[in-house]
Amino acid sequence: MIRIAIDAMGGDYAPAEIVKGAVEATTIFPVNILLVGDEKELLRLLSKHKNIESISIVHASQIIRMDEAPASAVKLKKDSSINVAVKLVKSGRADAIISAGNTGALMAASLFGLGRVRGVDRPAIATVFPTTGKDVLLLDMGANVDCKPKNILQFAQMGSLYAEHVMHISNPKVGLLNIGEEPSKGNELTIESYNLLKSSRINFIGNVESKEIMAGKADVIVCDGFIGNLILKFGESIGQMVVRLLKRELSKNPITKFAAFLLLPAFKNLRKVIEYDEYGAAPLLGINGVCYKAHGRAKARAIKNAIRVTAEAVKERIVHCLSMVEEG
C-alpha cells in the first residue's frame, strides 16, 4: 500500500481541512496517510472522524509559517512538520510527501533532505491548468527565477516525462512560452532555449503564446519560474475577479437574483475551469523523491485530489522515470 506523509500544519486551512481531506482520501483510495504535526491537535481532530484505520500521526513540534524565509526556516526548525515529513520519505517510512504550506520551504527541505535526480540541475514546480479541453502542465512555476537555456531544456524533459507517465499522454507536445510563434521571437533566454529544444529528442512543437495556454495547443509548456509564477497568480486573480464581479452583478435586484438561481449549475461548471487553484497539487519535479505542493488555500477536497495525484505518481515511479532526463 502506498504511504503518503502529509504536512498537516501547512496551508491556510490547516490542520482541520488537511485532516478531513486525508480521511476522505483513505476511504476512496488504497493509501496509508501519515499526518505530520502537533500530535495533540491532530488526535483531537481525528477523533471527530470515522474510518481512520489507514491514518497514523507523526509528531512534529514546529511549524514553518507561510511568510518565513524558506532556507533559514528549514535549517533552524529541524522539527518542523515539513522537515519531519521529508525525513519520513528519506528513511523509507513514506513514499511521498504533500504540503500545502510554504512552497519555498518545501522545496528547500526536499532538496536538502532528498537531493536531486541525477541530470537535473534545478528542480521545478509544475502546475496543471485545467483548460477548456484538457489539462496542460506548466513549469517552472516559481522555483527558479533566473534560468539558463539548459534549465529550460531540463524542465521540458521532465515535463514531458511527467505528462507521459503520470498524466498518461502519449508523446506529449511540448511548447516554449513566448511572445510570438516564430523562432526569432522572444528574449535572449527563449531564443537560445528554442534552439536547444529544437535539437532535443522531445516532441517540441515550438513557441506557444500566452493567449494559447488555455487553448490546449501543447500538453506541456515551459518557461522560467519568474514568468511562470506571474502567469499562475495573474490567472488565479482574474478567475477570482470574474467570480466576484458576477456575484456583484447577480445580486443587484430580484430579477438578477432569480436568474442567478436558475443558473447555479452553469456557474459551477464555469468556476471549475477558472478557479483552477482549488484542484490537485503541483509536483516538485527533479527532487529525488515524490513531493507535491498543494495550494495554500487547499481545503479538504483539494487535499483529497492531491493525495490521488500523488499516489498515481508513486505508482508510476515518477522519480525513476525522470532519471531519463540525463540521457535526453
Place this chain on the structure above:
Amino acid sequence: MIRIAIDAMGGDYAPAEIVKGAVEATTIFPVNILLVGDEKELLRLLSKHKNIESISIVHASQIIRMDEAPASAVKLKKDSSINVAVKLVKSGRADAIISAGNTGALMAASLFGLGRVRGVDRPAIATVFPTTGKDVLLLDMGANVDCKPKNILQFAQMGSLYAEHVMHISNPKVGLLNIGEEPSKGNELTIESYNLLKSSRINFIGNVESKEIMAGKADVIVCDGFIGNLILKFGESIGQMVVRLLKRELSKNPITKFAAFLLLPAFKNLRKVIEYDEYGAAPLLGINGVCYKAHGRAKARAIKNAIRVTAEAVKERIVHCLSMVEEG
C-alpha cells in the same frame, strides 16, 4: 483644433471600422482627422457617411501587414500608411498618429521618423487595464524584451508622468511587477530595479504581485516588455475564455437561455472589465511625438475612444511632459 493622422489600413477591421470610428469621433470631439491609406477605397467608405467636414484623406499606396517583420517592412515600404502617417506628424501637418496595425512597425516607423524624447533610452508601450475600481497603466507591454534596470526606471518615470498629466492622477503610485512583496524577492532585473526605483523621485510603492494588478493597488506598474506582453495576452485570453464558457453554459437549455436573457445587462457590465482590449489605445511613451497603438481587433467604438485619448494627450502636451524624465 487638434489634428490626428490615422493609419486607416491597419487592424483586423480596417479600413471600414477605422473610417466609421473616425467619423463618429469628429461628431463628438473637436478634432480633425487625416485618414491615411488607399484614397479610392477611403473615398468610397467615406461617401457612406454624413458629417465628414472634419475628415480629410492622405493617400498611401502600401500596407504593412500584421505579420511582417517590422523593421524591414518600415524601411522597404516607404509609402505604407504607417510611414505616411508618421511623416504627417514629422512635417507638422498632424499632432498625433494612431494605428491599429502592426505594433512593431508603428514603433519602428515612429522611432526612425520622430526619434526619442531626450533622456529616454528605449520607448515603451503602455496599456491601460480597466480594473474593478480604477484604471491602471502597465508598461512595457512588448517593445523591449531584454531590459536593464535603468530602462525599468525610465518606464516608471514615463508612466508616472503620463498617469499624472493624461490620466489626471495626482502623485501616481508606481509599483514594480514582481513575484513577492519583499525587496529581496524576484529575479536579478527586478531586484536591481527595485533599488533604482526606491532612490528615485517617483512615488514608488514597492513590488506588486501579478494577483494585485487588477486590485488597483498601484496606478502605474512597470515590467520588462517580454513579461508585459505575456501578461497582457494571457489576461485577454482568460477574459475571452470566460465569455465563451458562459455563452456555452447559458445556451444549454430553455431555462438557462431565459435566465441569460434576464441577465444581459449584468453580463454587459462584466464584459466591460474582462474584455479590456476593446477599449482605448496604448501610447508609445518616449517617442518624440504623440503615437497611439489601437488594438488589432479595434472596431469603430475602440477607434473613437482611441481618438479621444490621443486628443487628450496632445492637449496635455505629453511629449513635453516626458522631457522631465531626463531630470528624474
